[in-house]
Amino acid sequence: MAGPVILITGAHGQLGQSLACLSANIHPSVELVLLGRAELDITQAGSIALALKQHRPDVVINTAAYTAVDKAESEPETAHLINGIAPGLLAAACAERGIALIHVSTDYVFDGLASQPYAEDAPTCPASVYGQSKSAGEQAVLAALPSSIILRTSWVFSQFGNNFLKTMLRLGRERTELSIVDDQIGGPSYAPHIAQVLLQLAERLCESKQGTDKQQSSSGVYHFAGQPSVSWYGFAQEIFDQAVELDLLAQAPTLTAISTSQYPTPAKRPAQSSLQQGRLDALLGAQAIERDWRRGIKQSLLALKQMR
Numbered sequence: 001m002a003g004p005v006i007l008i009t010g011a012h013g014q015l016g017q018s019l020a021c022l023s024a025n026i027h028p029s030v031e032l033v034l035l036g037r038a039e040l041d042i043t044q045a046g047s048i049a050l051a052l053k054q055h056r057p058d059v060v061i062n063t064a065a066y067t068a069v070d071k072a073e074s075e076p077e078t079a080h081l082i083n084g085i086a087p088g089l090l091a092a093a094c095a096e097r098g099i100a101l102i103h104v105s106t107d108y109v110f111d112g113l114a115s116q117p118y119a120e121d122a123p124t125c126p127a128s129v130y131g132q133s134k135s136a137g138e139q140a141v142l143a144a145l146p147s148s149i150i151l152r153t154s155w156v157f158s159q160f161g162n163n164f165l166k167t168m169l170r171l172g173r174e175r176t177e178l179s180i181v182d183d184q185i186g187g188p189s190y191a192p193h194i195a196q197v198l199l200q201l202a203e204r205l206c207e208s209k210q211g212t213d214k215q216q217s218s219s220g221v222y223h224f225a226g227q228p229s230v231s232w233y234g235f236a237q238e239i240f241d242q243a244v245e246l247d248l249l250a251q252a253p254t255l256t257a258i259s260t261s262q263y264p265t266p267a268k269r270p271a272q273s274s275l276q277q278g279r280l281d282a283l284l285g286a287q288a289i290e291r292d293w294r295r296g297i298k299q300s301l302l303a304l305k306q307m308r
């Protein structure tokens with residue numbers, strides 16, 4: 001009997017590429033189908049239907065998204081189409097065919113005004129167009145396919161694509177001094193760590209489908225964020241310390257800690273977007289989850305060094 005098929009959307013993004021890299025580590029009977037926007041455009045019902053018919057997946061992991069947080073303020077329709085409406089189309093198509101769905105979302109569904117880390121069931125209250133569009137996408141997914149899993153994550157970085165770590169490395173080579181925001185606190189998440197969790201969740205869903213899972217339904221919202229929580233300033237400091245240690249930079253720039261008000265951006269960002277992760281720990285076991293972003297920095301930098 002053929003093993004389970006897991007279809008991944010947004011294959012050329014940070015998470016998509018991280019999932020592709022893990023394919024060697026998964027059980028040989030599991031088939032990963034990685035589709036970029038050209039093969040599966042999640043805003044097009046026809047494109048979704050064709051891909052699902054062709055690949056007949058057991059589980060879909062939706063990593064496709066509009067992730068330009070500031071640009072979304074001036075392109076709200078596009079952000080809403082890709083992040084708010086399209087996930088609902090995907091969920092409806094999965095529901096019709098008995099396919100399980102894992103949808104990736106963000107800490108930016110919260111406004112960051114809470115003094116404690118956000119629980120999985122805390123009411124969403126986005127402060128930006130991007131956050132609103134992602135919150136709408138979560139609701140659309142759960143409405144069309146209530147058994148879906150939503151995995152919210154935060155501050156994604158890796159050796160792939162565009163992200164804070166790569167921006168810091170570039171700026172570190174160009175400048176001797178940098179000012180970095182120190183009053184936004186969150187959990188930098190190494191994309192391959194998230195990818196590992198996504199594959200574990202997908203395996204759970206496959207087991208549930210085959211009736212071998214003795215646990216209760218695993219549907220609903222989960223949080224995954226790197227630990228420990230830190231500010232962008234603290235995150236940058238660690239990136240530069242490690243980059244110098246690994247000879248990727250001759251010298252770290254001088255860093256100055258600044259407040260959000262000193263670095264205005266089109267989109268408002270949460271001041272405190274740490275996430276409670278108890279549901280994920282209870283489902284997968286805390287020991288099975290790698291969350292240390294400092295190790296993620298090292299792995300990203302080593303991979304970037306190899307690419308030079």
Ligand SMILES: NC(=O)c1ccc[n+]([C@@H]2O[C@H](COP(=O)([O-])OP(=O)(O)OC[C@H]3O[C@@H](n4cnc5c(N)ncnc54)[C@H](OP(=O)(O)O)[C@@H]3O)[C@@H](O)[C@H]2O)c1
Nearest residue numbers: 010012013014015037041042064065067106153154155156
């Ligand atoms: N990046 C972060 O800091 C962060 C933080 C929290 C949560 N997240 C969430 O994590 C998930 C993955 O993020 P990421 O960092 O991997 O994003 P990413 O690197 O920007 O990748 C997103 C991918 O989605 C693709 N895409 C866009 N519109 C599409 C469409 N209509 N159909 C199919 N594919 C489409 C993009 O393709 P093109 O290149 O063709 O545009 C891109 O390859 C997203 O749900 C995001 O909201 C990200």
